[in-house]
Amino acid sequence: MKRTDVRPGSAPPLPPVEPIRLVDPDGRRVSDPAYTAPDHGTLLALLRAMIIGRRFDRQASALTRQGRLAVYPSSYGQEACQVGGVLALADNDWLFPTYRDSVSLVTRGVDPIEVLTLLRGDWHSGYDPERHRCAPQCTPLATNASHAVGLTYAARRKGEDTAALVLMGDGATSEGDAHEAYNFAAVWNTPVVFLIQNNHWAISVPVHKQSVAPTLAHKAIGYGMRGHHVDGNDAAAVHAVVSHALAEARAGSGPAIIEARTYRMGPHTNSDAPQRYRDDSEVEYWKERDPLARLERLLRDEGRIDDSELERIRAQADRLAATMRERLSAAGRLAPEELFSHVYASTPALLARQRQELLDELEA
Amino acid sequence: MKRTDVRPGSAPPLPPVEPIRLVDPDGRRVSDPAYTAPDHGTLLALLRAMIIGRRFDRQASALTRQGRLAVYPSSYGQEACQVGGVLALADNDWLFPTYRDSVSLVTRGVDPIEVLTLLRGDWHSGYDPERHRCAPQCTPLATNASHAVGLTYAARRKGEDTAALVLMGDGATSEGDAHEAYNFAAVWNTPVVFLIQNNHWAISVPVHKQSVAPTLAHKAIGYGMRGHHVDGNDAAAVHAVVSHALAEARAGSGPAIIEARTYRMGPHTNSDAPQRYRDDSEVEYWKERDPLARLERLLRDEGRIDDSELERIRAQADRLAATMRERLSAAGRLAPEELFSHVYASTPALLARQRQELLDELEA
Amino acid sequence: MAEFSMGQALNRALRDALAADPSVVVYGEDVGPLGGVFRVTDGLTAEFGEDRVFDSPLAESGIVGTAVGMAMYGRRPVVEMQFDAFGYPAFEQVVSHVAKMRNRTRGRVGLPLVIRIPYGGGIGAVEHHGDSSEMYYAHTPGLHVVTPATPADAYSLLREAIEDPDPVVFLEPKRRYWTKAEVDLPVRTEPMDRAVVRRTGTDVTLIAYGPMVDTVLEAAEAAREEGCAAEVVDLRSLSPFDDQTVTASVRRTGRAVVVHEAATFGGYGAEVAARVTEQCFHYLEAPVLRVGGFDIPYPPPELEEYHLPSVDRILGAIDRLQWESEWTAESPAVPGRRSEVGV
Amino acid sequence: MAEFSMGQALNRALRDALAADPSVVVYGEDVGPLGGVFRVTDGLTAEFGEDRVFDSPLAESGIVGTAVGMAMYGRRPVVEMQFDAFGYPAFEQVVSHVAKMRNRTRGRVGLPLVIRIPYGGGIGAVEHHGDSSEMYYAHTPGLHVVTPATPADAYSLLREAIEDPDPVVFLEPKRRYWTKAEVDLPVRTEPMDRAVVRRTGTDVTLIAYGPMVDTVLEAAEAAREEGCAAEVVDLRSLSPFDDQTVTASVRRTGRAVVVHEAATFGGYGAEVAARVTEQCFHYLEAPVLRVGGFDIPYPPPELEEYHLPSVDRILGAIDRLQWESEWTAESPAVPGRRSEVGV
């Protein structure tokens, strides 16, 4: 008799309520039964990428204040997630970032100027998704999660072992699209890791108004997949957990949801007014848990980095920032008629006429 | 310092993978650590309602075959859910049924002819939702779940302890709207119980293509609420678990998700062709787990019912069926101009003109 | 030549597309072993396997969202929304991603995907099963929207839609699934973006698409008996709109009626009337009239006959096209019983 | 009299409605302590408490769905979709439930709820923040769709929308949030279902709504300098449409241009052009022209100025209204550079 039941085996374990941590806020190693910290080379790479990422982020915020970007959602404070997630990816994996995740793109190797296209307002997405294996930054919340499921499904059908990392916020987990994507991934067993950056706020709404579950990773159990809960300000832990989840997913053991507990140190975007909804003391609390400081301390204490090396990295970061400013000024403006160029593969008569009208108008 | 975390306390326990059962398929009582069976009065009421419900259902199917209903989605085999859920409701509670749940409405006391309005095609919903505290039967899957959350939220604000029972299918749990409703209910702590009738099929799609979780009730944990897993062909168990969940919800302990394992014995609707996608042996397997047979056996064995009482109930059910046929034939047809009567509270000029046009046309 | 219903022609188109191009995948709710609730995907899982034709979880936004991801990676997904109203859960994916991906990425990522949607009424189905949702899609730049009216077009347009580098919303007139015609399959009819004159005439142009084409052809036949030679244009493509074919006809006839099932207010007929009037103003003897559904939610089965445009209602509109300069300043709009748009 | 911006007037309307009727609740994303991203709900949580004005989980379909349930039970929910494109996730709830509940239940259950949606472009925002989604709602029977163009109307229409027994999609032209006017609040202007003549004129009727009314008034001023007296009609209500006010004006002037930001194809202007033409055919000296957005996804901030209807573009359309019977059989459509609809 054919039975058509759900339960294919035993339930995956519940995620721990206390997040996985490999490095504590004071830069001391913490031992974990399941995970070991990445090697020193990786830890150095993580720190380096975080320093560069934060410098990029600071520069982008400054450019926004000067009116040279339309808007900038900073990831200041979330660098361990931005960097820990991306450096865990293989070259042929795909990244699905949101508006918040510019630093993840820079870490992935996308030209910073191309990253800023969206926020400068020249065009929507400025980089070539296929070249970098990075989907365009996504604004409609949670909608890119199912794209990652479809893409990896397609890759698997081609015999490739491509996995995908989806970045999403705590607020986005409330959307129906998050649920549908988690479930499709689990049912199709596609290699996708959903990294929820729980930065405690969705604009002005605290995460306890989004969910009353013990952790956001507890959702995983309802889809029959693994949930992980990690200290999102511990780059070593984020890297270890994401690497582990990607490896499992790639091996066919199923997708995973990871909640990374972190904090949005700045406003939602430059035009936000966080004093309306949150207390400065909260920011102070998290300042002491800075992701860069703790990894720097660890690497210093273990003799893997010194002032001069740090100086070199910071100088490199400053050069990047200076180039950003220059290249942004130098960048040419778009021709208005490009409005019509990318709506369809070939321009229908209606749009050709409208383009001609615009050109005539501009000449007049 | 104000902290803005998720975890308000400890996690609710995971639902058991083996469903809660109080009466086994052979009509023997099963002891459960947490639940006791309803008293004999309630058990008799459950049996009686199931007998009447099944007769209603059979009559509706017959009327459909004769072309007197447009369509009928039968709940044959799911009577324990239809009845066990509804009889657990207090008078001032609300029921949110789907197209599948006509028997639940009849059990709730809605006039069978008014229930059939939708399926006969005279109008969309034929009964007065407020009078019976039953929302209109819902077809767009999972969309009525958030209505129940809003309604109970509003009732609570009025100081009432109204709870709501949402009926939904296994397939509907894959929709984003299910997720959003579960989460709103949990975060707002509204007294809603979501009863998932896992009848193993969403039209032709088996439940293992909807979810690979151990049970559908495991979803609850991701929302920080209680999940229950119950034998959906055991009316006593369904009644006990729904009653318990409603009481908890009403007391402010939070909403709950209940998965009731049952089986759709018939086709999806009269126009379905189940031989295309499932084996008869599956139906045979479930025939032996019939919800009516087991409760009848128990009540007989315990001397609470006998042939003559059963005859009385069956005769009553037959009378109901006969009246359905008669009253359906007698029912008058609608005036076509009613098309325009209920679009808005008062008819705008545009619709008044269109109504006049139709009337002119009909006269011509 | 053999006889095919529209449903069979669509089935054959999917089969031939699956056979011709290994990147085509077909999925959705009940499209696998059941063959779809209208049997359009009948036999495809058996022939091409569960990897190519399969049932997904029941979630339309997830279906369209995963199709976006597949199309980003070189597949050509053909997904089904089971009924018109059940496409709405996917609306955000359609408007914000399907329609915009090529534009968002500055032309780098196109989405060759097809969303099949059975639409319209007339089959006696209960609520939410009779919506005509074409305007929601036709008003969304970045989508192609097409709808066949004949088995031959059903085959040809679906093949072309699947081959198109851009997303196509493929609307299937569900009441015509069972309509048969003699046709040699495979067939390729006129290109996807062209309207077609189905019947020539000199007095008035009747413009329709999908489910209403047959009704309008019937009306034209009836009009002929009353001495009026109606030309019938089947639009086929709702976006883009084939101005050339339509305006050429209306300039010849000087009168036009556009017919559809959807609510008239803000319906597709509004666009047709507006653009035809703009392009043919001085050729028009009378305003372009619209015969559409009433501006009400789709009615229950018992009443749908009163709602749907009928041959009589189309003839009534033709009658009101001011044939004998009845117009005076005192009865300015339209003479006779109707003073207004709307039916 | 004091000066109020449209945002302030809306805020005041919500405050007065909350004070006047204990069944009014306001919720959505960030409408609580933050006061909304446009500050329309500023101070309301502080004044009325978290029970009446609050932040919900971030899920638009859930927001609208719970509002349906609240309205079924006697509350009057006023919910916000943070931006136009973020209303799409709720589309199924809006079309299948909000618009249909009264009709589905044969008049027994009405839904007195308001869905506020900031819409349109012109504020330099990135993608998905500039859509004009009015047509998706206006084409859906069972909804009222209104949009104010002035602070006084913002106040009055919102109060009336909240008091209405039926659901209202309340579209707020986000680029006009900061536009100020002298107004005595509370104020009640014309009833919600009426259009208003904002400027009288004899030569041409300019028809607009929401964000484009100010632009059209500017165009009318500029036209006057060129000797053309334009009448300006502010529609206010997109559904229902006030035929009387609009046709009376067009019959007087004999010419009309309808202006909106949304894509022209299938846009609201199509409905206006179609129905005005049908009702005023013999009064029209030229076809009703449409000035709308191009038929493209909403552009990035750097290019939006080229997309949005401008004073010049409106003046251009007025110029093309065949003032000197330029029309000949050889140049049939519209003389001059434009041969077509579409801008």
Ligand SMILES: Cc1ncc(C[n+]2csc(CCOP(=O)(O)OP(=O)(O)O)c2C)c(N)n1
């Ligand atoms: C579907 C949708 N609804 C609303 C918004 C408006 N919005 C932009 S960001 C944001 C908060 C998102 O919070 P979270 O997911 O936690 O991500 P974070 O910004 O904290 O990184 C909201 C409501 C949106 N972008 N998409």
Ligand SMILES: Cc1ncc(C[n+]2csc(CCOP(=O)(O)OP(=O)(O)O)c2C)c(N)n1
């Ligand atoms: C949003 C939506 N999508 C698709 C459908 C079409 N449809 C009707 S019933 C059904 C299967 C539902 O299965 P399930 O939730 O298990 O309930 P059951 O019919 O088994 O009671 C489908 C796909 C629908 N009604 N609504």
Ligand SMILES: [Mg+2]
């Ligand atoms: Mg957040």
Ligand SMILES: [Mg+2]
């Ligand atoms: Mg089912």
